[in-house]
Amino acid sequence: MVWEELRFQALLRHADDRLVLGHRLSEWCGHGPTLEEDIALSNVALDLLGQAKVIFEQSIKTDLKKRSVDDLIYFREIRGYRNVILVEQPNGDFACTILRQYFFDVFNRLWLNSLQSSIDKDLSSFARSALKEAIYHERHTKSWVVRLGDGTKESNERIQEAVSVFYPLSYEFFAQDEIDQKVFSKGLLPNTACFENVWKEEVALTLLEATLQFPKRTSTQMLRGREGRHTEHLDRILSEMQSLARAHPGASW
Amino acid sequence: MTEASRQFDFEGRIARDEKIEPNDWMPSRYRRQLVRMISQHAHSEVVGMLPEGNWITRAPSLRRKISLLAKVQDEAGHGLYLYGAAETLGAEREDLINRLLGGDARYSSIFNYPSVTWGDVGVIGWLVDQAAMVNQTMLTKCSYGPYARAMIQICKEENFHKRQGMEIMAVLSAGTSAQRAMAQDALDRWWWPTLMMFGPPDEESPHSSELIGWKVKMKSNDELRQWFVDLAVPQAEALDLQIPDPELVRDSKTGHWISGPINWDEFRSILEGEGPCNRERIESRRESHFGGAWVREAARAYEEKCRKKKALERESL
Numbered sequence: 001m002v003w004e005e006l007r008f009q010a011l012l013r014h015a016d017d018r019l020v021l022g023h024r025l026s027e028w029c030g031h032g033p034t035l036e037e038d039i040a041l042s043n044v045a046l047d048l049l050g051q052a053k054v055i056f057e058q059s060i061k062t063d064l065k066k067r068s069v070d071d072l073i074y075f076r077e078i079r080g081y082r083n084v085i086l087v088e089q090p091n092g093d094f095a096c097t098i099l100r101q102y103f104f105d106v107f108n109r110l111w112l113n114s115l116q117s118s119i120d121k122d123l124s125s126f127a128r129s130a131l132k133e134a135i136y137h138e139r140h141t142k143s144w145v146v147r148l149g150d151g152t153k154e155s156n157e158r159i160q161e162a163v164s165v166f167y168p169l170s171y172e173f174f175a176q177d178e179i180d181q182k183v184f185s186k187g188l189l190p191n192t193a194c195f196e197n198v199w200k201e202e203v204a205l206t207l208l209e210a211t212l213q214f215p216k217r218t219s220t221q222m223l224r225g226r227e228g229r230h231t232e233h234l235d236r237i238l239s240e241m242q243s244l245a246r247a248h249p250g251a252s253w
Numbered sequence: 254m255t256e257a258s259r260q261f262d263f264e265g266r267i268a269r270d271e272k273i274e275p276n277d278w279m280p281s282r283y284r285r286q287l288v289r290m291i292s293q294h295a296h297s298e299v300v301g302m303l304p305e306g307n308w309i310t311r312a313p314s315l316r317r318k319i320s321l322l323a324k325v326q327d328e329a330g331h332g333l334y335l336y337g338a339a340e341t342l343g344a345e346r347e348d349l350i351n352r353l354l355g356g357d358a359r360y361s362s363i364f365n366y367p368s369v370t371w372g373d374v375g376v377i378g379w380l381v382d383q384a385a386m387v388n389q390t391m392l393t394k395c396s397y398g399p400y401a402r403a404m405i406q407i408c409k410e411e412n413f414h415k416r417q418g419m420e421i422m423a424v425l426s427a428g429t430s431a432q433r434a435m436a437q438d439a440l441d442r443w444w445w446p447t448l449m450m451f452g453p454p455d456e457e458s459p460h461s462s463e464l465i466g467w468k469v470k471m472k473s474n475d476e477l478r479q480w481f482v483d484l485a486v487p488q489a490e491a492l493d494l495q496i497p498d499p500e501l502v503r504d505s506k507t508g509h510w511i512s513g514p515i516n517w518d519e520f521r522s523i524l525e526g527e528g529p530c531n532r533e534r535i536e537s538r539r540e541s542h543f544g545g546a547w548v549r550e551a552a553r554a555y556e557e558k559c560r561k562k563k564a565l566e567r568e569s570l
């Protein structure tokens with residue numbers, strides 16, 4: 001693979017994570033458990049979509065097919081999407097959404113923190129501003145993980161269930177292939193393997209504080225979102241998200 | 254002070270355009286009417302999130318997705334701000350919400366219409382937010398301080414929403430023939446319901462004269478409706494869209510645009526709960542509110558645990 005394509009593919013992964021997760025969170029808008037939380041979830045969704053936008057814009061600089069950001073979002077087939085499986089999972093209840101988000105927020109904070117030292121000036125300055133958002137998101141979701149874990153019996157059971165379903169999906173954050181290794185060795189993007197242990201330790205501490213049990217099963221090696229092998233959930237997301245744009249090919253909005 | 258002299262004092266303050274603040278004496282009817290109005294307004298902001306929220310996941314470009322989500326989020330903020338204003342009058346948010354969910358409180362009739370195309374997102378921003386802005390601009394001068402101040406803040410955002418909606422309409426109107434048809438169809442469906450947003454004609458408006466006397470409302474329903482029509486007609490022209498009112502004419506003496514007759518039967522059946530989406534809107538709010546009860550319960554329980562822990566720590570010191 002030529003460098004341009006490697007760079008494009010590597011950035012696409014992180015843009016897709018944020019697009020798909022931002023889309024999922026936006027499904028809560030108008031349906032939150034309180035007005036305050038409705039606003040907070042939309043805030044996170046807006047930040048993630050904003051981060052996706054910047055990363056997409058960076059990625060297309062080396063897209064050999066010269067696609068626009070909206071072409072990538074609205075006219076790419078499911079097999080071309082490169083997000084981790086975790087972010088395409090349905091929202092479920094508030095506990096599921098919060099836990100999924102917390103796992104991503106910790107990863108995002110570590111990733112952005114490390115991205116600040118990218119050799120690419122645009123990416124490093126993006127990382128500096130996005131890191132502030134990620135720290136804020138993590139503080140918010142962490143406080144909810146603790147509140148739900150150590151709240152009532154019902155809330156504890158709900159978020160405990162989310163832990164056992166979502167924890168095994170988290171390994172995908174750190175799984176690496178040739179693309180990741182090459183962009184890392186060039187100093188473009190962080191080496192995610194480096195912060196796998198930090199992620200695990202921090203998450204374990206939060207689970208402890210939230211009086212939650214560590215899950216029995218911690219990894220599912222079957223999932224390959226980074227290779228475009230998705231669950232049916234992403235198909236549903238795309239058929240909804242792309243429906244209007246695809247009904248009017250060539251139109252501008 | 255006797256009741257009569259308090260009343261006299263209150264009326265004097267209204268006459269001098271002084272603002273009434275939460276801790277000031279006010280007639281209990283003034284308080285009740287304000288709680289009714291402000292909570293209806295808050296409910297409208299929150300229920301109003303639903304028709305547009307319906308399109309966030311299908312917005313046709315990333316830019317539109319982000320701006321629509323931000324817009325609907327703004328409405329949640331308006332709701333929160335307004336519930337806060339109602340609380341300054343001694344009402345409780347939980348009670349107000351329960352009245353809405355129990356079907357005992359009203360919200361704007363407009364949100365009982367379905368939003369079925371992207372054109373509806375444009376037209377809601379352009380017309381519905383603009384109608385809200387006309388109403389709220391008047392309310393910035395309202396005699397109750399907290400309500401007037403909430404309106405100043407909210408109006409700024411509604412103006413932004415209106416501009417965003419007009420821009421969506423302008424792009425559709427200048428787009429493909431299918432997009433143009435989408436824009437015109439949306440205008441055809443939303444024009445009359447928007448005119449009804451200002452409420453029944455003055456001769457049938459039950460609360461109007463009292464509210465105007467207290468300077469809670471500064472203009473009548475028909476005056477506000479006229480103000481809106483005069484704004485919207487030239488905008489439709491600029492957008493190259495046709496307002497679905499064959500009788501619409503300009504009065505050459507006053508310069509006002511005069512609409513044809515409004516179908517008030519339709520308005521009354523919406524208020525009686527027979528609109529196309531009345532049931533769904535309340536059902537959706539009920540699902541979110543009752544479905545979120547365990548979350549609010551957990552937050553309360555956790556807070557309680559923390560309080561107890563702190564108290565224990567203090568004792569052991």
Ligand SMILES: [Fe+2]
Pocket residue numbers: 298327328331385407411
């Ligand atoms: Fe609003």
Ligand SMILES: [Fe+2]
Pocket residue numbers: 328382410411414
């Ligand atoms: Fe608005």
